[in-house]
Amino acid sequence: MARKKIVTDRAQLEKLAPMLKAPLKRHVFVCTGKSCSQVGGREVMAEFDRILTEKGLRQGKESKGRDPMGEVVLTECGSIGFCSIGVAVMVYPDGTMYGQVTPEDAAEIVEEHLEKGKILRRLVLIELPADPAKSDTLA
Amino acid sequence: MARKKIVTDRAQLEKLAPMLKAPLKRHVFVCTGKSCSQVGGREVMAEFDRILTEKGLRQGKESKGRDPMGEVVLTECGSIGFCSIGVAVMVYPDGTMYGQVTPEDAAEIVEEHLEKGKILRRLVLIELPADPAKSDTLA
Numbered sequence: 001m002a003r004k005k006i007v008t009d010r011a012q013l014e015k016l017a018p019m020l021k022a023p024l025k026r027h028v029f030v031c032t033g034k035s036c037s038q039v040g041g042r043e044v045m046a047e048f049d050r051i052l053t054e055k056g057l058r059q060g061k062e063s064k065g066r067d068p069m070g071e072v073v074l075t076e077c078g079s080i081g082f083c084s085i086g087v088a089v090m091v092y093p094d095g096t097m098y099g100q101v102t103p104e105d106a107a108e109i110v111e112e113h114l115e116k117g118k119i120l121r122r123l124v125l126i127e128l129p130a131d132p133a134k135s136d137t138l139a
Numbered sequence: 140m141a142r143k144k145i146v147t148d149r150a151q152l153e154k155l156a157p158m159l160k161a162p163l164k165r166h167v168f169v170c171t172g173k174s175c176s177q178v179g180g181r182e183v184m185a186e187f188d189r190i191l192t193e194k195g196l197r198q199g200k201e202s203k204g205r206d207p208m209g210e211v212v213l214t215e216c217g218s219i220g221f222c223s224i225g226v227a228v229m230v231y232p233d234g235t236m237y238g239q240v241t242p243e244d245a246a247e248i249v250e251e252h253l254e255k256g257k258i259l260r261r262l263v264l265i266e267l268p269a270d271p272a273k274s275d276t277l278a
Contacts (some may be wrong), residue, residue, distance in 0.1 A: 081212060
């Protein structure tokens with residue numbers, strides 16, 4: 001099948017998506033799937049949104065109160081797989097999967113992990129190995 | 140507010156979520172938000188599911204044809220922010236954000252990036268810096 005023509009010019013891409021110019025450091029995902037929603041997924045997502053936006057960390061449109069040059073992308077996601085011990089929150093590229101997260105934990109994850117770089121051991125369920133193929137990909 | 144009591148015993152956590160025992164390497168997210176859905180988000184998600192499941196890479200329940208000991212978690216997610224140049228696909232912990240992904244690209248991303256560790260330069264929009272605080276978190 002013929003490959004769809006895509007935009008490759010960087011200036012044009014940045015015009016289409018100004019986010020590409022932001023000094024992004026981390027991508028935080030909050031599960032709002034069925035099981036996590038039953039134990040507060042949407043409330044956890046709302047709390048991360050509130051805190052990251054207030055601190056000027058959440059990348060996004062100014063019209064939404066966010067910072068186009070913010071360093072954290074916040075995204076909701078579907079089921080991860082540890083549905084009985086949610087709410088699931090992932091911090092990447094660190095590779096940290098947190099479980100049993102409550103709205104009250106959001107501030108601590110932001111302050112300790114995102115701002116100080118210290119993983120919250122009491123909530124960690126899984127840590128992905130660092131850079132599974134970095135040596136290859138940067139070769 | 141009193142902190143909710145959480146499960147901390149590892150054996151009990153693994154019983155509640157067998158996924159915790161899988162040798163996970165990567166987490167792939169496909170955006171199925173509004174804009175990405177209009178340009179094939181669900182089809183891209185379906186293609187990653189098909190290919191990863193066929194190759195025995197997708198972690199999940201055997202009843203769904205997946206491998207409980209698979210090394211890739213596949214999750215759909217909401218809007219990332221570069222909505223006009225989707226479909227967005229993220230590969231973590233590598234920190235790679237792909238854009239303009241079509242169902243036809245899924246096989247190449249799996250074979251080149253996930254299996255061989257080679258990033259597909261033609262589709263990369265953003266690369267997060269490696270391990271933003273690894274030196275702190277492992278100290």
